[in-house]
Amino acid sequence: MIENKLPNSWIWVPIVELLTENSNGKLFQQGWSPQCYSHPASSNHWGVLKTTAIQDGEFWDHENKELPESLEPKPHIEVSEGDILMTCAGPRNRCGVVCFVKKTRPKLLMSGKMYRFRPNNQLLDSKYLEGFIRSHRAQHAIDAMKTGISDSGLNLTHGRFAELMVPFAPLNEQKRIVAKIEELFSELDNGIAALKTAREQLKVYRQSVLKHAFEGKLTAKWREDNADKLESPEQLLARIQQEREARYQEQLEDWETAVKEWEINGKKGKKPSKPRKQKIKPIGKSDLDDLFDIPEKWKWVFLNELSEYIVDGTHHTPDYTDSGVPFISAKDIRDFKINFEEARFISDFQHKNLIKRCRPRKNSVLLTKSGTIGRVALVDIDFEFSLFESVSNIPILGNLQGRFVMWAVYFQVSTYFGAKNQKGVAVRHLHLEDIRRLPVPLPSYNEQTVFVEKIENIFNRISENEAVIDAELLRAETLRQSILKKAFSGQLVPQDPSDEPASKLLARIQAEKEFVNTQKTSKSNKRHSVSGH
Secondary structure, three states, X not given: OHHHOOOOOOXXXXXXXXXXXXXXXXXXXXXXXXXXXXXXXXXXXXXXXOHHHEEOOEEOOOOEEEOOOOOOOOHHHEXXXXXXXXXXXXXXXXXXXXEEOOOOOOOEEOOOOEEEEEEOOOOOOHHHHHHHHHOHHHHHXXXXXXXXXXXXXXXXXXXXXXXXXXXXXXXXXXHHHHHHHHHHHHHHHHHHHHHHHHHHHHHHHHHHHHXXXXXXXXXXXXXXXXXXXXXXXXXXXXXXXXXXXXXXXXXXXXXXXXXXXXXXXXXXXXXXXXXXXXXXXXXXXXXXXXXXXXXXXXXXXXXXXXXXXXXXXXXXXXXXXXXXXXXXXXXXXXXXXXXXXXXXXXXXXHHHHHXXXXXXXXXXXXXEOEOOXXXXXXXXXXXXXXXXXXXXXXXXXXXXXHHHHHXXXXXXXXXXHOOEOOOOOEOOEOOHHHHHOOEEEEXXXXXXXXXXXXXXHHHHHHHHHHXXXXXXXXXXXXXXXXXXXXXXXXXXXXXXXXXXXHHHHHHHHHHXXXXXXXXXXXXXXXXXHHXXX
16 A cells, blocks of 8 residues: 555564563553542652543643552652653543653652553654654554443553554654654644634633623613613512412422322322422522622522522433433533534433433523533523433523523633632532522613623624634644654655665664573573583
């Protein structure tokens, strides 16, 4: 095949022929997975690396867990500068990730889900090998070596990885290739860093726009021009309460019908549960202490004053099916939308059981409450699906603009709870009662409509800019792979006829190794012969 063609001075070689032994006498050395503390180790304590320490071409030594003092460290698996580390277990996109350790703090041990290997420096430049393994060509080959029953849990054994074929160039040319890659990647990384900074600035701008809007400044002129048409928040809340009561009466009637059917059927199975009536506690003066100022025509309310009963999805992992009803978890809520394309499925039978407790419907706001908290989406279609516990369902009553409530929840979760709680610890989980008692600002229905129109016009422009940045980041990654493809096909730097061809270099080093081994064997035999007389 043409893609296998290399310059005349290059050859394809199995990776095992280019490595040197670890301290345990093996080419691949795996780590250890003891029970550790959840926090990172301080610089003078031993830590065990998490697999997230190995990123594509980067080593993050801060990604570790402290080893308890009751456990003896294993210094022979301590990570050193110059090591090449690779993940060997995990989801498909995290199994087979490689990095060269340019710099590390001391007292860090490899975990059992990674291993290291060290090139023979007489044959192979470590950064050259790392670069090749990062290339699409190598990653596709490695992907075919992984074993496991699902993409969420794969393994890459030493034996399979040992079969990886490496395009082996003359040693001097390897060094020229590495220098050129680093030069080009440096320029590329600077551009990527600038793009990521711009993307973060857009996120900050979105938050500042929301702050401006929820302080009432975005719609201030409209409010002034329509002062005589504004419904008071109290009038709006009264209408919301009437609708809540009507909804509850409907649920009560449905329950009474279900109970009668249950009795007619001989009371088989569990008796239908009576719907819960919400206890609405209005916001008090003490609750306003930490809140920002809003216009006089607005009112602070708890989120459950605007909603039917707020619940989360099932707390039990269902039996997934190849098709059926979408099962939405936190990972499927992003970019203010529900991503049904990558959702898993459950059977219709399971779904009917799950919606007895939590049934998302049109005009419900979904909020991720664990994992990455604070992502939101509005259910804007009549479509059946179920939720996992990582997502809460906030069924908004019809006297409100659903998208207004969605933006209010998004902004308030990030500001009211913030990135940290009062103790300075990152919030990783929201309790349902926290969500129900989340304070949100409430303007009149008409102002909500104007608010949403104005804010989404601005956000659409932000999203367009984000899309341009994302496209440029994707192009940068394509360019990175183009550089690697050229590098490992001999097209990135010119060949030098004076370089020792790879085949001769390999034969020479192997011959030298065999000679040393023969000498060692001869000396050992002589010692045994002398001791035997």
